[in-house]
Amino acid sequence: xxxxxxxxxxxxxxxxxxxxxxxxxxxxxxxxxxxxxxxxxxxxxxxxxxxxxxxxxxxxxxxxxxxxxxxxxxxxxxxxxxxxxxxxxxxxxxxxxxxxxxxxxxxxxxxxxxxxxxxxxxxxxx
Amino acid sequence: xxxxxxxxxxxxxxxxxxxxxxxxxxxxxxxxxxxxxxxxxxxxxxxxxxxxxxxxxxxxxxxxxxxxxxxxxxxxxxxxxxxxxxxxxxxxxxxxxxxxxxxxxxxxxxxxxxxxxxxxxxxxxxxxxxxxxxxxxxxxxxxxxxxxxxxxxxxxxxxxxxxxxxxxxxxxxxxxxxxxxxxxxxxxxxxxxxxxxxxxxxxxxxxxxxxxxxxxxxxxxxxxxxxxxxxxxxxxxxxxxxxxxxxxxxxxxxxxxxxxxxxxxxxxxxxxxxxxxxxxxxxxxxxxxxxxxxxxxxxxxxxxxxxxxxxxxxxxxxxxxxxxxxxxxxxxxxxxxxxxxxxxxxxxxxxxxxxxxxxxxxxxxxxxxxxxxxxxxxxxxxxxxxxxxxxxxxxxxxxxxxxxxxxxxxxxxxxxxxxxxxxxxxxxxxxxxxxxxxxxxxxxxxxxxxxxxxxxxxxxxxxxxxxxxxxxxxxxxxxxxxxxxxxxxxxxxxxxxxxxxxxxxxxxxxxxxxxxxxxxxxxxxxxxxxxxxxxxxxxxxxxxxxxxxxxxxxxxxxxxxxxxxxxxxxxxxxxxxxxxxxxxxxxxxxxxxxxxxxxxxxxxxxxxxxxxxxxxxxxxxxxxxxxxxxxxxxxxxxxxxxxxxxxxxxxxxxxxxxxxxxxxxxxxxxxxxxxxxxxxxxxxxxxxxxxxxxxxxxx
Numbered sequence: 174x175x176x177x178x179x180x181x182x183x184x185x186x187x188x189x190x191x192x193x194x195x196x197x198x199x200x201x202x203x204x205x206x207x208x209x210x211x212x213x214x215x216x217x218x219x220x221x222x223x224x225x226x227x228x229x230x231x232x233x234x235x236x237x238x239x240x241x242x243x244x245x246x247x248x249x250x251x252x253x254x255x256x257x258x259x260x261x262x263x264x265x266x267x268x269x270x271x272x273x274x275x276x277x278x279x280x281x282x283x284x285x286x287x288x289x290x291x292x293x294x295x296x297x298x299x
Numbered sequence: 300x301x302x303x304x305x306x307x308x309x310x311x312x313x314x315x316x317x318x319x320x321x322x323x324x325x326x327x328x329x330x331x332x333x334x335x336x337x338x339x340x341x342x343x344x345x346x347x348x349x350x351x352x353x354x355x356x357x358x359x360x361x362x363x364x365x366x367x368x369x370x371x372x373x374x375x376x377x378x379x380x381x382x383x384x385x386x387x388x389x390x391x392x393x394x395x396x397x398x399x400x401x402x403x404x405x406x407x408x409x410x411x412x413x414x415x416x417x418x419x420x421x422x423x424x425x426x427x428x429x430x431x432x433x434x435x436x437x438x439x440x441x442x443x444x445x446x447x448x449x450x451x452x453x454x455x456x457x458x459x460x461x462x463x464x465x466x467x468x469x470x471x472x473x474x475x476x477x478x479x480x481x482x483x484x485x486x487x488x489x490x491x492x493x494x495x496x497x498x499x500x501x502x503x504x505x506x507x508x509x510x511x512x513x514x515x516x517x518x519x520x521x522x523x524x525x526x527x528x529x530x531x532x533x534x535x536x537x538x539x540x541x542x543x544x545x546x547x548x549x550x551x552x553x554x555x556x557x558x559x560x561x562x563x564x565x566x567x568x569x570x571x572x573x574x575x576x577x578x579x580x581x582x583x584x585x586x587x588x589x590x591x592x593x594x595x596x597x598x599x600x601x602x603x604x605x606x607x608x609x610x611x612x613x614x615x616x617x618x619x620x621x622x623x624x625x626x627x628x629x630x631x632x633x634x635x636x637x638x639x640x641x642x643x644x645x646x647x648x649x650x651x652x653x654x655x656x657x658x659x660x661x662x663x664x665x666x667x668x669x670x671x672x673x674x675x676x677x678x679x680x681x682x683x684x685x686x687x688x689x690x691x692x693x694x695x696x697x698x699x700x701x702x703x704x705x706x707x708x709x710x711x712x713x714x715x716x717x718x719x720x721x722x723x724x725x726x727x728x729x730x731x732x733x734x735x736x737x738x739x740x741x742x743x744x745x746x747x748x749x750x751x752x753x754x755x756x757x758x759x760x761x762x763x764x765x766x767x768x769x770x771x772x773x774x775x776x777x778x779x780x781x782x783x784x785x786x787x788x789x790x791x792x793x794x795x796x797x798x799x800x801x802x803x804x805x806x807x808x809x810x811x812x813x814x815x816x817x818x819x820x821x822x823x824x825x826x827x828x829x830x831x832x833x834x835x836x837x838x839x840x841x842x843x844x845x846x847x848x849x850x851x852x853x854x855x856x857x858x859x860x861x862x863x864x865x866x867x868x869x870x871x872x873x874x875x876x877x878x879x880x881x882x883x884x885x886x887x888x889x890x891x892x893x894x895x896x897x898x899x900x901x902x903x904x905x906x907x908x909x910x911x912x913x914x915x916x917x918x919x920x921x922x923x924x925x926x927x928x929x930x931x932x933x934x935x936x937x938x939x940x941x942x943x944x945x946x947x948x949x950x951x952x953x954x955x956x957x958x959x960x961x962x963x964x965x966x967x968x969x970x971x972x973x974x975x976x977x978x979x980x981x982x983x984x985x986x987x988x989x990x991x992x993x994x995x996x997x998x
Contacts, residue, residue, distance in 0.1 A: 183771065185774075185778075186778070192782060193778075193782055196786075278773075278777045278810065279778065
């Protein structure tokens with residue numbers, strides 16, 4: 174069962190996405206801002222991190238850069254989640270070190286596809 | 300002895316007399332002496348023009364009419380003029396020639412010769428018949444001789460003086476006329492000179508208006524109570540009009556009896572009138588008229604001679620002055636245009652120094668004309684930033700290439716003024732003499748425009764923020780309805796599935812509407828960025844076709860894709876291109892049932908600067924010309940009712956149009972109602988990156 178860290182400041186988005194992913198068999202932990210996201214990410218040995226880009230304290234791009242800079246999280250796959258399909262967001266996210274990128278509102282099937290690609294065989298157990 | 304004294308007095312009187320009239324008066328006064336005993340003494344002088352004898356002086360006839368004229372063929376006084384001898388008539392009543400003034404008496408008529416020419420008659424009468432003896436006739440002959448000598452002398456003197464006057468008058472006139480170019484003053488001067496030259500009491504001068512074919516009196520001398528200035532006469536009307544029409548001088552012995560007199564001069568009672576046209580090479584410029592209050596004054600060959608000397612010169616002077624005045628009026632006209640112009644105008648010489656400026660310039664820049672004349676314009680009104688540019692423009696305008704720019708200049712107090720500048724060379728007779736610069740103050744205009752743009756930007760910004768804020772709760776609605784949809788079965792409330800589906804579908808529609816508004820307002824706020832990447836076209840086409848697949852099936856349509864394999868790559872904003880293609884494809888699906896939608900891609904033009912053409916053709920309901928007209932406007936589906944029937948925000952095509960323009964391309968439509976529509980999107984194969992400042996980021 175893959176361990177996922179969801180970094181998201183909006184409570185409803187956090188609740189909704191975590192519940193849907195849990196239903197798919199993932200183990201979800203959550204951080205509410207960029208700073209705690211980095212701390213939890215480095216401490217928690219996650220298989221994948223879902224990173225909202227617009228966050229309080231430090232934003233998603235900066236949090237991603239810090240995670241990439243740290244030895245223990247340098248290789249953990251990170252998927253950026255941004256609001257609107259803004260051209261440029263994708264490159265910006267990839268530049269910061271994200272492995273992939275998806276837009277909100279979440280289309281679960283699409284996101285699951287991207288997660289599965291990054292997790293390989295360690296995907297959800299369903 | 301008494302007689303001798305009388306004659307002595309007579310001689311003294313004649314010697315002292317200067318003019319003809321004085322001589323005649325002295326003769327008459329000397330002979331009308333108690334010692335001599337004559338009852339009537341008179342001198343009549345011959346009018347050379349008419350041959351009339353004119354009464355110049357007389358004694359012994361109370362109320363003698365001055366200027367009385369006796370026509371040839373009448374009176375005893377003509378006899379000496381016919382044979383040059385003295386005539387004595389002892390009994391006047393026996394003579395048929397006698398013009399009866401008394402019942403009986405005698406009369407002596409003595410010729411007066413001046414310079415061997417008969418100039419008049421001395422007439423002496425007595426109430427008694429046979430009153431004259433040999434002695435009387437000797438005395439009278441001596442008096443007539445003396446008078447003749449004196450008259451001859453007076454005439455010489457007068458001619459001498461006239462000639463001197465004439466020379467002086469002509470000299471003065473010409474000097475004056477050459478110097479005076481002010482028409483009004485000049486015309487008056489011309490007339491005064493002419494009046495003095497001819498020794499007349501009255502004169503009038505008219506100039507000719509070729510446009511109306513009228514003469515207008517512009518100057519007069521001594522004309523009665525009524526000022527005739529401004530009187531206009533048609534060609535041919537009155538004496539002036541007559542001379543103007545015939546181009547010949549006209550002498551009228553007695554104007555009161557002249558048949559051609561103008562109604563405007565009906566009340567005038569001049570006797571002799573002389574009129575001459577003023578001509579330059581046969582071209583009429585005016586007319587001049589002379590009159591004299593003295594009935595004895597007639598105009599003769601001498602007057603005509605003087606007039607012929609004078610008139611051509613006066614005509615030239617008048618014409619010069621008229622041309623000068625016209626030029627001055629023209630100049631004044633343009634000066635008025637410049638002075639009252641709301642646009643600031645300045646003229647420069649070839650060294651960029653100010654020659655003149657108008658009041659608007661003074662107002663715009665705070666300098667008075669005195670402060671700027673002779674100074675370098677670019678030193679005065681430019682800023683550090685605009686100086687080099689201004690100098691370049693000045694140079695360019697001097698090189699005969701007009702300059703038209705919007706720029707900033709400096710007021711005297713240092714503040715900046717937004718101006719629209721127009722610089723043009725001033726060319727006179729093909730020669731460049733300087734330049735003229737016009738400054739239109741557009742400070743208020745620019746301010747208004749900035750405010751309007753600011754307001755428009757603020758509106759777009761507001762719309763963008765509102766749309767953005769709406770999306771967060773909307774995401775929750777969509778997300779939870781999906782979550783619930785997954786959970787309904789497990790919760791055993793499957794009957795709620797349909798309702799949840801409706802909430803979910805409405806949420807998605809609302810979201811796409813908001814996204815479209817956000818896109819449009821970003822384009823309109825100038826904040827839509829283009830991010831280009833190079834990508835192969837075949838996968839893009841495939842992806843678009845796949846995405847629109849469910850919509851194609853929904854209306855039982857068939858999708859045909861053409862040309863994708865050979866399309867190659869392009870460099871553009873892939874996300875926006877995809878959005879445009881999906882808009883066109885979903886549109887085609889929406890308005891077509893059980894038909895075919897053809898999606899083709901092709902290349903147009905050379906590889907380097909070629910274009911990629913995407914075409915979406917459907918066999919749907921089509922559109923009329925009118926519907927196509929507003930198709931690409933925001934919130935305008937061809938008909939208001941269409942939105943409810945076919946769904947959609949009505950923003951897709953507006954967004955597609957704007958995106959295509961952002962990428963230097965365009966989208967156009969061809970359509971036939973009932974047959975179908977074809978949308979053609981053309982983009983450069985290599986789109987230029989553009990990066991408007993301050994894109995909206997974050998969620």
